[in-house]
Amino acid sequence: MDLSIIIVNYNVKEFLQNLIHSIYKAAQSLKLEIIVVDNASDDGSAEFIKENFPEIILIANNHNVGFSKANNQGLAIAKGEYLLLINPDTIVREDTFTEMIKFFEKNEEAGLAGCKILNPDGTLQLACRRAFPGPWTSFCKVTGLSTLFPKSRLFARYNLTYLDENKTYEVDAISGSFMMMIRKVYEEVGGFDEQFFMYGEDLDLCYRIQKAGYKVFYVHSTQIIHYKGESTRRSSLDETKIFYDAMHLFVKKHLSSSFLVEVILRSAIGFRKFFAFMGKRKLIIISIVLDFILFNLSLLAAEKIYQRLSDWTGFPEFNFPIIFTIPALIQIAASAFLGVYKKDSLSILRNFGAIAAGFFLLSSLTFFFKQFAYSRAVIIFTYVILFFILTGWRVILKLFFKVGVKDITITGRHALIVGTNSNAVKLAKKLKQKHPEYHSIIGLIGFTGKDIGKIIDDIEVIGTIENLVKVIREKKVGEVIFSSEELSYNQMMSIVASCQDENVEFKLVGTNMDFLVGKTSVSLLDNIPLIEIKYNISSPLLRFIKAAFDYGLALLALFFLYPFIYFITAIKGKKSEFSTFVLKVPQIFTGKVSFVGPQNSYSNGNLFLGKRGLTGLWYIEETEGADSEKLDIYYAKNQNIWLDLEILGKTLIKMWGR
Numbered sequence: 001m002d003l004s005i006i007i008v009n010y011n012v013k014e015f016l017q018n019l020i021h022s023i024y025k026a027a028q029s030l031k032l033e034i035i036v037v038d039n040a041s042d043d044g045s046a047e048f049i050k051e052n053f054p055e056i057i058l059i060a061n062n063h064n065v066g067f068s069k070a071n072n073q074g075l076a077i078a079k080g081e082y083l084l085l086i087n088p089d090t091i092v093r094e095d096t097f098t099e100m101i102k103f104f105e106k107n108e109e110a111g112l113a114g115c116k117i118l119n120p121d122g123t124l125q126l127a128c129r130r131a132f133p134g135p136w137t138s139f140c141k142v143t144g145l146s147t148l149f150p151k152s153r154l155f156a157r158y159n160l161t162y163l164d165e166n167k168t169y170e171v172d173a174i175s176g177s178f179m180m181m182i183r184k185v186y187e188e189v190g191g192f193d194e195q196f197f198m199y200g201e202d203l204d205l206c207y208r209i210q211k212a213g214y215k216v217f218y219v220h221s222t223q224i225i226h227y228k229g230e231s232t233r234r235s236s237l238d239e240t241k242i243f244y245d246a247m248h249l250f251v252k253k254h255l256s257s258s259f260l261v262e263v264i265l266r267s268a269i270g271f272r273k274f275f276a277f278m279g280k281r282k283l284i285i286i287s288i289v290l291d292f293i294l295f296n297l298s299l300l301a302a303e304k305i306y307q308r309l310s311d312w313t314g315f316p317e318f319n320f321p322i323i324f325t326i327p328a329l330i331q332i333a334a335s336a337f338l339g340v341y342k343k344d345s346l347s348i349l350r351n352f353g354a355i356a357a358g359f360f361l362l363s364s365l366t367f368f369f370k371q372f373a374y375s376r377a378v379i380i381f382t383y384v385i386l387f388f389i390l391t392g393w394r395v396i397l398k399l400f401f402k403v404g405v406k407d408i409t410i411t412g413r414h415a416l417i418v419g420t421n422s423n424a425v426k427l428a429k430k431l432k433q434k435h436p437e438y439h440s441i442i443g444l445i446g447f448t449g450k451d452i453g454k455i456i457d458d459i460e461v462i463g464t465i466e467n468l469v470k471v472i473r474e475k476k477v478g479e480v481i482f483s484s485e486e487l488s489y490n491q492m493m494s495i496v497a498s499c500q501d502e503n504v505e506f507k508l509v510g511t512n513m514d515f516l517v518g519k520t521s522v523s524l525l526d527n528i529p530l531i532e533i534k535y536n537i538s539s540p541l542l543r544f545i546k547a548a549f550d551y552g553l554a555l556l557a558l559f560f561l562y563p564f565i566y567f568i569t570a571i572k573g574k575k576s577e578f579s580t581f582v583l584k585v586p587q588i589f590t591g592k593v594s595f596v597g598p599q600n601s602y603s604n605g606n607l608f609l610g611k612r613g614l615t616g617l618w619y620i621e622e623t624e625g626a627d628s629e630k631l632d633i634y635y636a637k638n639q640n641i642w643l644d645l646e647i648l649g650k651t652l653i654k655m656w657g658r
Contacts, residue, residue, distance in 0.1 A: 003032040003097060004080030007088050008070040010038070011449040013045040015089040015227060020053060022091045030097055033057060035074040039064040042464075043449025067176070068192035068201040075191045083186055087177040089227040090117075099222035100180050103168070111185040111214025112206060114174030116165065116223035125226055126159040129218040131172045132207065133158070134255065171218045172210075176202030177226050185214055193253075200250045207254050283404060284341045288332055294389050295328040295382075302381035312375060330365075331358040331386075337540050344503055346394045346404030355390065359383045415479040416472075418445040418465065418495070419486040425457050427481065442475055447486070465495055472502050481507045537610045537636040545641055546610075550595055554588040562586075578655040584614050596644040598632035609636040615651040 005023060009016050016036070023034060037059045038046045046060040059073050071085055082101060086092075096115060104110055117128035131137050140146045141158040150161040160171060179202065189212050192201040206216050278285060303314050315323050335354035340347055362379055397403040415431070417424050428441045443462035446452065451461040463471035471477065480499070482492055496506050536542050565582045569575050575583070587593040597613025609632055617631040635643070 001033060001080040002030045002101070003027065003082045003084060004035065004074075004078035005032060005084045005086060006035045006037065006071055006074030006078060007086055008037045008039060008067055008074070009041060009045050009088045010064065011041045011043045011045065011452075012088050013041070013043045013048050013449075014453065016045060017048070017052075019086070019088055019090055019092070020056070022093075026092050026094050026097050030101075032097075033078070033080060035059065035078060037061065037070040037074045039066075039070050041449055043452060045449075066194070066197035068196045068198070069194045071201075072191040072194065075186060081183050083181050083183060085176065085179045086224075087226060090177060091225045093222055093224065096222045096224060100219060103217070103219050103221070104180075104182060107215075107217065109215045110182075110217050111189075111209045111212070112174065112179060112181045113217040113219050114178050114180070116218075116220050117175055117178060117226050118223055120225060120227055124165050125175070125177075125228065126161065127175045128178070129160050129163070129171045129174060130203075131157045131160060132203065132255070133251065166220050168220050169218060170215050172216065173203050173206040174216060174218060175226075176205075177228075178224055179205070181209070185209060185212070188212055189214075195249055195253075203250050204253065207250075281343055283343060283346070287341050287346070290393060291332055291335065291390060292328045294393070295331050295386065296324050298382045298385040298389055299324065299327065299378070301385055302378045305381050306375060306378050310377075327362055330361055331355075334358040334361060337544055339540050342404075342503055344404065346398055348391060348394050348398075351390055351394060352387075355383060355387055358386075414440050414442050414475055414477045415481060416443060416445050416462075416468075416475075416477050417441065417481045418468075419482070420444050420446050420451055420454070420456060420461060421486055424486065425459060428459050429457070431481075442477070445471070445480075465491070468495060469499055469502060472499060472504055477502075477504055479505045479507065536639040542640060546594065546639070546644065549641055549644065550588050553595060554585050557582060557585045576655070578652070581614055581651075581655065587614070596635075596647045598635065599628050600632075609633070610639065616647060620647060620650050620654065 007016065007019065020034065023032075034053075034055075035057045036049055038049070038061060040061050040063045046058060049056055049058050057077065059070075059077075061070065061073075065073075075083060075085075082104065084097075084100075100113060100115060103113060114128055117125040119125050133141070137157045140155045145155040146158050146161070149155040153162050156162045163169065189205070189208050191205070193204050196204060210216060306312055307314055331354070334357040335341060335351065338350050338354045338357060340350045340354050359379070363376065366376060366379070394404070417428050424444060428444065432441050441459070443460045444451075444456065445468055446454070446461045446464050449464060451464060454461045462475070468480070472480070480495075482495075487495075492506075499506075561582055562585055565579050569579050569583065584593075588595065592611060594611040594613050596616050597610040598616060599618040600612065617635050618628045621631060
């Protein structure tokens with residue numbers, strides 16, 4: 001056997017088919033075997049291979065075991081003199097295999113090699129030749145020096161961009177999307193380290209092969225095209241987190257002989273992760289910094305105005321650190337609680353509410369901290385100025401620079417419909433035909449990977465509920481509409497919860513969903529109501545009030561009731577419903593339980609429907625199953641402190657009456 005090709009596949013059936021065809025074209029003169037390891041794809045990949053390529057060796061895993069372990073499964077049964085690990089979202093040239101084998105035959109010191117890898121636009125995929133993430137290399141990458149000076153041998157070591165891509169040379173590492181090795185190297189060094197779920201395993205293998213005395217090469221004489229990230233795009237995996245965790249593992253495993261080296265590398269990786277996180281929230285950071293600066297400028301201006309109008313001498317210098325920090329932070333905290341700061345929008349109406357709340361808070365605090373209550377007139381002047389200045393910068397950015405404006409197309413904002421049945425298609429057509437000014441339907445969301453790519457009455461299925469968040473981000477979706485007949489309430493709530501940070505509106509379609517809504521915006525499409533899903537439990541202000549109520553009441557119960565109930569129960573040796581309830585009060589402080597809430601924690605939706613309750617409507621009504629679920633949804637929609645008190649009161653009456 002000349003060559004064994006191992007392909008690990010996850011939900012990229014169309015790409016896998018193209019790769020297999022290109023492999024057969026490139027291997028006409030070779031005796032080879034193809035081993036496909038499928039990581040529990042739900043797009044029909046395994047069935048497709050069985051039906052169309054019965055000669056291919058298929059390993060069908062019943063769950064996603066990760067890239068490293070799946071490749072090792074293929075390597076363990078491979079029989080070829082040469083072993084090739086290749087990603088399914090690639091296409092090889094007709095000469096790829098023969099050129100790579102010729103290279104190994106001419107270079108006996110080579111243990112592992114990768115070819116030139118191109119992006120779909122023809123540019124070089126930088127990861128196909130790399131250096132190990134040493135201290136200086138990582139520093140240059142993290143600080144951007146490698147990008148600023150791509151031709152510098154000193155700064156651009158990470159992706160070796162100073163080297164000619166049209167030459168062959170030895171490198172530290174190559175990409176895991178195309179790795180060819182000779183059998184004796186595999187038998188000596190082994191396959192991937194399965195501690196790496198995905199990412200980092202290629203670096204680790206390159207490092208171990210070089211430690212064993214072999215060399216790793218980048219070979220320019222042949223090339224492949226790699227449609228990078230197709231598998232991760234169709235999954236719910238957080239690839240950024242997995243990538244940085246893999247880098248930590250590599251550093252810990254191979255580059256931690258020196259404490260200083262480990263600290264530098266871990267710091268570099270940590271900063272990179274931090275900046276990646278902050279980069280997604282740059283509008284929030286800019287808003288907070290601007291609000292902080294402008295608040296203090298307004299305070300300073302108010303001080304000068306009042307000095308001119310009176311004989312007041314101004315703030316004493318020794319209190320400047322407090323005066324020019326604490327009030328501004330209080331205002332920012334009020335804005336944050338009222339949802340002013342968002343990743344991709346600037347809210348002017350919420351900002352008005354935050355200014356009013358900040359004014360009320362600071363005015364109230366002057367009664368308690370009289371040593372800082374120099375002049376309430378200054379607070380009034382400050383907030384008059386703030387009203388115009390905080391609103392003004394937001395209006396300017398939105399009107400003239402289009403910053404913080406939701407993506408609105410000529411035909412309305414981008415919308416998705418979750419569902420693929422006839423009702424979902426009918427709804428999509430109605431929205432397209434009759435309400436294009438409000439809804440720009442860009443596709444359907446299916447339930448398994450098999451659905452992706454299907455065209456149903458000219459409407460494409462562009463994702464699944466598993467990767468909905470990624471579709472929302474990539475397509476800049478502003479509205480998601482549920483076709484209720486295909487989804488359970490649990491599924492709907494889980495989807496809404498998983499997308500609660502994406503700034504999208506969710507709507508239901510149906511005719512018998514009244515229990516889901518109270519005050520909502522309802523649009524009619526003939527006889528089809530579109531009902532906006534909006535729940536009190538997700539309001540930042542109401543969540544804050546509920547948490548304060550929970551912790552305050554729990555503290556009172558813990559000091560004045562819990563000890564007596566505990567000892568009485570210990571003496572009697574049995575628990576009543578009331579004593580059981582009181583003895584569970586300490587669970588409140590774990591942050592996972594509330595006095596009042598749904599009966600069960602939802603796997604993805606507990607943040608949306610509320611924390612699990614010690615009591616709730618489910619206890620008062622003694623319901624189970626679907627009826628209990630409806631009550632949980634009703635509670636989430638209508639939650640407020642008075643409803644919580646009413647439920648607690650009825651709970652105690654019910655417990656004492658038994």
